[in-house]
Amino acid sequence: MSNSGRKKNRLVAEKRYSASKPKKKPAKAKPARRKATARKAPARKGLLSLPMRLVRWVLRLIWNITWRIGAVVALIVGVAVVYTYTTLPPVGDLLDGRSRGSVTLLDRNGDVYAWRGDQFGGVVTADTVSPALKNAVVATEDKRFYYHPGVDPIGIASAVRINLREGRGPLQGHGGSTITQQTAKLLCLGVEYDKAKWETEAEYVADCRRTSLSRKVKEAVFALAMEAKYSKDEILSVYLNRAYLGGGAYGAEAAAQRYFGKGASKLNVAEGAMLAGLLTAPSTLAPTANLARSQNRASVVVRLMQDQGYISSTDAAAALAQPAELSEAAEKQAGGYFADWVMASGPEFFTRDTTEDVIIKTTLDQRMQKAAEDALQYVFENKVREGSKAQAAIVVMSADGAVRAMVGGRKIKVRGAFNRATQAKRQTGSAFKPFVYATALELGYSHDSTVVDEPFCLDVPGSGQWCPENYTRKHYGRVTLTQALKDSLNIPAVKVSESVGRDLVRKVASDFGIESDLAAGPALALGASESTLIEMTGAYAGILNGGSSVTPYGLKELRLLGENTPLMGTGGGIGERVIQEPAARELTYMMHQVVHGGTGSRAKLPDREAAGKTGTTQAARDAWFLGFTADYVAGVWMGYDDNTPLSGVTGGGLPAEIWHETMVRVHDGLEPRQLPMLRPAPKSTQRSDQPGTVPRQPRDQGNPIENILRGILGIGN
Structure with missing residues (x-):
């Protein structure tokens, strides 16, 4: 059958969208209005387009320059970090940085009473020291230590803001240094002491501690290299061993022994806080110089530890209620004159100029030393007029x-x-x-x-x-x-x-x-x-x-730290009759x-x-x-x-x-x-042969000159 004569049915209804067509007519008018508006805009746009294009061009220029400079700086820093990384020694070589040895003086009973020289009690690590000390150092010196790459931009910005607010230069005062940067400074950025360049070690140390923009940049590079080379705990270990903590003590172990008479692994919260507090100003805050000031600083550290979640409020309250006290030896500071005398009388290469850690056992009795000191003070306080400048020994x-x-x-x-x-x-x-x-x-x-x-x-x-x-x-x-x-x-x-x-x-x-x-x-x-x-x-x-x-002596025995065999013994005693x-x-x-x-x-x-x-x-x-x-x-x-x-x-x-x-x-x-x-014996009964009398040796009576002299002088037996 053919359908050619029929009208084909529509596949889609004609009026399917007819209802929406009237609604589209108003929409056609809007573009016309927009075009009209657009025709009016060029006058205003022409006024603004040039400055906007200029601003965008300047911003693009700045960005292009900045990222290129940034890329060059990053490349230079990266090369510097890589080079510095290759020069860093094994971490074990960095733990003890003293150029001279130390002398520890023991009394007659073997108890420590004095130290001389740069004291180093022994190597500690971040794992072997007391957690209280480790946490106190981090809380005080660098609370973001475990999160930054060696340089802390937040800390630097905060430090600059504080310095400017207090009327100082941006790099004067607070430095915003991380523990890693402080360790880099303690290492003198890898520069060794050279006698040809520095007359004294003091000048060398002063040069290492100076602050300048170029020095800060080098410090940052060294810190980044350290972070790449060593773990965080290894860096902290170097810091704990090298930091000066007052009283001639370098490192946590020496300071713990000097101030508290115990190892760094046995410090409690109050003691750890006191040592951490010394890092700011070790000579000024040393407890042997001013115990009250040191305790006040330690209380600030305890609160920081609590705020950062290292200790509970109960532990903090206990540490504040019972602040750290000096050991008996540290409190007495016994035998200063005696210790100086022993050091001066001993062999120079083992005392004043020693390059070894030396232990000297002496004759000092701390009880008698205190007796002499108390006696002198008693007499001067009670029997000498006030203001007298007289001295005694x-x-x-x-x-x-x-x-x-x-x-x-x-x-x-x-x-x-x-x-x-x-x-x-x-x-x-x-x-x-x-x-x-x-x-x-x-x-x-x-x-x-x-x-x-x-x-x-x-x-x-x-x-x-x-x-x-x-x-x-x-x-x-x-x-x-x-x-x-x-x-x-x-x-x-x-x-x-x-x-x-x-x-x-x-x-x-x-x-x-x-x-x-x-x-x-x-x-x-x-x-x-x-x-x-x-x-x-x-x-x-x-x-x-x-x-x-007799030859007065104070040195009984001298040996090296860690050795049991003495290198020398008593330097005096009874001599000839x-x-x-x-x-x-x-x-x-x-x-x-x-x-x-x-x-x-x-x-x-x-x-x-x-x-x-x-x-x-x-x-x-x-x-x-x-x-x-x-x-x-x-x-x-x-x-x-x-x-x-x-x-x-x-x-x-x-x-x-x-x-x-x-x-x-x-x-x-x-x-x-x-x-x-x-x-x-009483003269009435005394005989020359009685016990207790001295037998007289017969004198030569045949020397007429002596007899005449004795007669002239009126001397007789």
């Missing part, structure tokens, strides 16, 4: 010369100060007289030998006539040697010295350890020569030990009378025997008291550094009282022992 030692305590001046906690116990040479006055009588006793005189105290003059070649006088300006006739020493009479001492011979007196004094130049004239007997307190105390120790010389023991015992008896009822009676101890001798020089420029018990010898000197005369002070006054206060404290808790001295 004390030495306490054993009979073999082992120094147990040393105070070199009124300022107790010092380092590198002038030590009046070892460095000040002063006239000894009557404190020298025991060596005159020691010579006489050794030659056969007795404690009850007599000498006439009367006006006496000598012709001194080149000086004319010299007439000594007693301190009281009186004369007492015939007196025993014991009474002459007991009352410190000058004329009998000179007569005895002239009788036995000045050369022998000088030899005995020198053999006992007085190494200073001794006077050649007759004034030798009256202490016209100069000596140091430690020399004089050592010489008196020779009398106590029975007549043998100077006088026989009977003579020493008899001299001790005579010196006991000085304390028992003579010029040194203020030194008398309440519970034990003591022997000693006072000494006052011309115009009272120096006042001495030296003496001993059966256990210890002590010497005290008092005077002015500029030789100003003391006002109303003699050796039997304040020096004897200082000696008394010192020895009372030194012997606290010790059982009393008798002095090793002659104990004469």
